[in-house]
Amino acid sequence: MKYVSLQQADFDPGAEQAKLEALSPGAVSSFTGLVRGDDGISAMTLEHYPGMTEAALNALADEALSRWPLKGVVLIHRIGRMTVGERIVQVTIASDHRAAALEACAFLIDRLKTNAPFWKQEEWSDGKCRWVEAKCSDDAAAERWDQAAK
Amino acid sequence: MTKVKILYFAWVREQIGLTEEQVELPAEIETVANLIDWLAGRSDTHALAFADRSKIRCAIDQSIVAQDASIGVAKEIAFFPPVTGG
Structure with missing residues:
Protein backbone atom coordinates (compact mmCIF):
# COMPACT_ATOMS: atom_id res chain seq x y z
CA MET A 1 0.00 0.00 0.00
CA LYS A 2 1.36 3.40 -0.99
CA TYR A 3 -0.25 6.73 -0.13
CA VAL A 4 1.54 9.90 -1.20
CA SER A 5 -0.03 13.33 -0.74
CA LEU A 6 1.08 16.91 -1.29
CA GLN A 7 -1.48 19.13 0.39
CA GLN A 8 -2.17 22.47 2.07
CA ALA A 9 -4.44 20.97 4.71
CA ASP A 10 -3.32 19.49 8.02
CA PHE A 11 -3.42 15.71 8.47
CA ASP A 12 -4.08 13.27 11.31
CA PRO A 13 -1.02 11.11 12.15
CA GLY A 14 -3.21 8.82 14.28
CA ALA A 15 -5.55 8.13 11.36
CA GLU A 16 -2.59 7.28 9.11
CA GLN A 17 -1.20 4.98 11.80
CA ALA A 18 -4.58 3.23 12.10
CA LYS A 19 -4.77 2.72 8.31
CA LEU A 20 -1.43 0.93 8.35
CA GLU A 21 -2.22 -1.09 11.47
CA ALA A 22 -5.27 -2.38 9.58
CA LEU A 23 -2.86 -4.09 7.15
CA SER A 24 -1.87 -6.43 10.03
CA PRO A 25 1.88 -5.75 9.95
CA GLY A 26 4.24 -6.69 12.80
CA ALA A 27 5.44 -3.11 13.13
CA VAL A 28 4.42 0.47 12.32
CA SER A 29 6.92 3.33 12.52
CA SER A 30 6.00 6.98 12.30
CA PHE A 31 7.71 10.37 11.98
CA THR A 32 5.98 13.75 12.18
CA GLY A 33 7.86 16.97 11.37
CA LEU A 34 6.59 20.20 12.99
CA VAL A 35 7.36 23.91 12.55
CA ARG A 36 9.97 24.80 15.20
CA GLY A 37 9.86 28.18 16.91
CA ASP A 38 13.64 28.84 16.83
CA ASP A 39 14.87 32.44 17.13
CA GLY A 40 11.35 33.80 17.59
CA ILE A 41 10.08 32.43 14.27
CA SER A 42 6.30 32.72 14.05
CA ALA A 43 5.56 30.90 10.77
CA MET A 44 7.04 29.00 7.86
CA THR A 45 5.99 29.02 4.20
CA LEU A 46 6.80 26.08 1.97
CA GLU A 47 7.19 26.74 -1.74
CA HIS A 48 7.52 23.85 -4.19
CA TYR A 49 7.88 22.95 -7.87
CA PRO A 50 4.43 21.77 -9.00
CA GLY A 51 4.62 18.51 -10.92
CA MET A 52 8.22 17.75 -10.03
CA THR A 53 7.43 17.58 -6.31
CA GLU A 54 4.68 14.98 -6.73
CA ALA A 55 6.97 12.89 -8.96
CA ALA A 56 9.85 13.15 -6.47
CA LEU A 57 7.67 12.08 -3.52
CA ASN A 58 6.31 9.11 -5.47
CA ALA A 59 9.81 8.09 -6.56
CA LEU A 60 11.03 8.19 -2.93
CA ALA A 61 8.08 6.08 -1.72
CA ASP A 62 8.69 3.59 -4.56
CA GLU A 63 12.38 3.37 -3.65
CA ALA A 64 11.51 2.62 -0.01
CA LEU A 65 9.08 -0.08 -1.15
CA SER A 66 11.74 -1.68 -3.35
CA ARG A 67 14.55 -1.54 -0.74
CA TRP A 68 12.70 -2.90 2.30
CA PRO A 69 9.99 -5.55 2.76
CA LEU A 70 7.15 -3.12 3.54
CA LYS A 71 3.41 -3.56 3.75
CA GLY A 72 2.59 0.11 3.56
CA VAL A 73 4.08 3.58 3.08
CA VAL A 74 2.36 6.87 3.89
CA LEU A 75 4.14 10.06 2.83
CA ILE A 76 2.34 13.37 3.37
CA HIS A 77 4.00 16.76 2.85
CA ARG A 78 2.26 20.08 3.33
CA ILE A 79 2.82 23.24 1.30
CA GLY A 80 1.86 26.86 1.95
CA ARG A 81 2.04 28.79 5.23
CA MET A 82 2.17 27.06 8.61
CA THR A 83 2.55 28.57 12.07
CA VAL A 84 4.83 27.28 14.87
CA GLY A 85 3.73 23.90 16.17
CA GLU A 86 1.85 22.94 13.01
CA ARG A 87 2.61 19.63 11.33
CA ILE A 88 4.60 19.82 8.06
CA VAL A 89 5.43 16.26 7.10
CA GLN A 90 4.35 12.74 7.96
CA VAL A 91 6.03 9.41 7.19
CA THR A 92 4.35 6.24 8.42
CA ILE A 93 5.65 2.78 7.54
CA ALA A 94 4.19 -0.70 8.03
CA SER A 95 6.35 -3.81 7.88
CA ASP A 96 6.51 -7.20 9.53
CA HIS A 97 9.84 -6.28 11.09
CA ARG A 98 11.01 -3.37 13.20
CA ALA A 99 14.33 -2.83 11.42
CA ALA A 100 12.67 -2.40 8.02
CA ALA A 101 10.01 -0.10 9.48
CA LEU A 102 12.56 2.11 11.27
CA GLU A 103 15.11 2.20 8.45
CA ALA A 104 12.54 2.98 5.73
CA CYS A 105 11.12 5.79 7.88
CA ALA A 106 14.57 7.35 8.43
CA PHE A 107 15.43 6.90 4.74
CA LEU A 108 12.34 8.79 3.61
CA ILE A 109 12.82 11.68 6.02
CA ASP A 110 16.54 12.03 5.18
CA ARG A 111 15.95 11.88 1.42
CA LEU A 112 12.94 14.24 1.57
CA LYS A 113 15.28 16.98 2.74
CA TRP A 119 11.97 25.61 -0.15
CA LYS A 120 11.22 26.93 3.35
CA GLN A 121 10.89 30.58 4.18
CA GLU A 122 10.87 31.55 7.85
CA GLU A 123 8.74 34.46 9.05
CA TRP A 124 8.90 36.60 12.19
CA SER A 125 6.03 38.43 13.88
CA ASP A 126 7.43 41.82 12.71
CA GLY A 127 7.02 40.66 9.09
CA LYS A 128 10.71 39.91 8.47
CA CYS A 129 11.30 36.85 6.25
CA ARG A 130 14.34 34.67 5.50
CA TRP A 131 14.87 31.70 3.19
CA VAL A 132 16.22 28.67 5.03
CA GLU A 133 19.64 27.57 3.76
CA ALA A 134 20.36 23.93 3.00
CA LYS A 135 22.60 22.24 5.57
CA CYS A 136 25.65 20.07 4.80
CA SER A 137 24.53 17.77 7.61
CA ASP A 138 21.30 17.11 5.66
CA ASP A 139 23.32 16.08 2.60
CA ALA A 140 25.43 13.77 4.76
CA ALA A 141 22.30 12.22 6.31
CA ALA A 142 20.82 11.58 2.85
CA GLU A 143 24.10 10.25 1.43
CA ARG A 144 24.42 7.55 4.06
CA TRP A 145 21.56 5.81 2.25
CA ASP A 146 23.62 5.85 -0.98
CA GLN A 147 26.40 3.99 0.83
CA ALA A 148 23.89 1.56 2.27
CA ALA A 149 22.40 0.83 -1.17
CA LYS A 150 22.61 -2.81 -2.13
CA MET B 1 16.60 29.29 -31.96
CA THR B 2 14.70 27.04 -29.59
CA LYS B 3 11.82 28.16 -27.37
CA VAL B 4 12.27 27.11 -23.74
CA LYS B 5 10.26 27.85 -20.60
CA ILE B 6 12.50 29.01 -17.73
CA LEU B 7 11.12 28.70 -14.18
CA TYR B 8 12.45 30.33 -11.01
CA PHE B 9 11.78 29.34 -7.41
CA ALA B 10 12.37 30.70 -3.88
CA TRP B 11 14.95 33.54 -3.63
CA VAL B 12 15.99 33.10 -7.25
CA ARG B 13 12.38 33.94 -8.21
CA GLU B 14 12.30 36.87 -5.76
CA GLN B 15 15.59 38.37 -6.94
CA ILE B 16 14.73 38.09 -10.63
CA GLY B 17 11.15 39.20 -10.00
CA LEU B 18 9.67 36.56 -12.30
CA THR B 19 8.13 33.13 -11.71
CA GLU B 20 8.77 32.11 -15.32
CA GLU B 21 9.70 33.43 -18.74
CA GLN B 22 9.73 32.09 -22.29
CA VAL B 23 13.09 32.53 -23.98
CA GLU B 24 14.48 31.90 -27.46
CA LEU B 25 17.77 30.11 -26.89
CA PRO B 26 20.63 30.94 -29.26
CA ALA B 27 22.09 27.78 -30.81
CA GLU B 28 25.50 28.26 -29.16
CA ILE B 29 24.05 27.61 -25.70
CA GLU B 30 24.84 23.95 -25.05
CA THR B 31 25.06 23.49 -21.29
CA VAL B 32 23.33 24.71 -18.16
CA ALA B 33 26.43 26.81 -17.35
CA ASN B 34 26.19 28.49 -20.79
CA LEU B 35 22.52 29.20 -20.13
CA ILE B 36 23.28 30.72 -16.71
CA ASP B 37 25.87 33.04 -18.33
CA TRP B 38 23.34 34.06 -20.96
CA LEU B 39 20.46 34.58 -18.50
CA ALA B 40 22.72 36.62 -16.17
CA GLY B 41 23.11 39.10 -19.05
CA ARG B 42 19.38 39.69 -19.43
CA SER B 43 19.02 42.23 -16.61
CA ASP B 44 20.59 43.50 -13.39
CA THR B 45 18.24 41.35 -11.32
CA HIS B 46 19.17 38.23 -13.33
CA ALA B 47 22.85 39.06 -12.79
CA LEU B 48 22.26 39.42 -9.05
CA ALA B 49 20.35 36.13 -8.76
CA PHE B 50 23.04 34.21 -10.66
CA ALA B 51 26.02 35.99 -9.02
CA ASP B 52 26.98 32.98 -6.87
CA ARG B 53 26.67 29.89 -9.10
CA SER B 54 27.49 27.57 -6.19
CA LYS B 55 24.08 28.44 -4.72
CA ILE B 56 22.14 27.66 -7.92
CA ARG B 57 20.56 24.29 -8.67
CA CYS B 58 18.94 23.36 -11.97
CA ALA B 59 16.31 20.92 -13.21
CA ILE B 60 15.78 20.09 -16.88
CA ASP B 61 12.28 18.84 -17.63
CA GLN B 62 11.82 18.27 -13.88
CA SER B 63 14.99 16.22 -13.31
CA ILE B 64 17.83 17.73 -11.26
CA VAL B 65 21.02 18.08 -13.30
CA ALA B 66 24.55 19.45 -12.78
CA GLN B 67 25.61 22.77 -14.32
CA ASP B 68 27.79 20.96 -16.89
CA ALA B 69 24.74 19.04 -18.17
CA SER B 70 23.76 19.41 -21.79
CA ILE B 71 20.46 21.21 -22.43
CA GLY B 72 19.57 19.05 -25.41
CA VAL B 73 15.91 19.33 -26.40
CA ALA B 74 14.71 20.64 -23.02
CA LYS B 75 11.24 22.20 -22.89
CA GLU B 76 11.34 23.41 -19.28
CA ILE B 77 14.40 24.48 -17.29
CA ALA B 78 14.14 25.53 -13.65
CA PHE B 79 16.61 27.41 -11.45
CA PHE B 80 16.40 27.42 -7.67
CA PRO B 81 18.46 27.35 -4.44
CA PRO B 82 19.42 24.03 -2.78
CA VAL B 83 16.20 22.39 -1.57
CA THR B 84 15.08 22.57 2.08
CA GLY B 85 12.05 20.33 2.52
CA GLY B 86 11.15 17.75 5.15
Missing part, protein backbone atom coordinates in the same frame (compact mmCIF):
# COMPACT_ATOMS: atom_id res chain seq x y z
CA THR A 114 17.59 16.65 -0.27
CA ASN A 115 15.61 15.04 -3.13
CA ALA A 116 12.29 16.88 -3.25
CA PRO A 117 11.97 20.46 -4.59
CA PHE A 118 10.72 22.29 -1.48
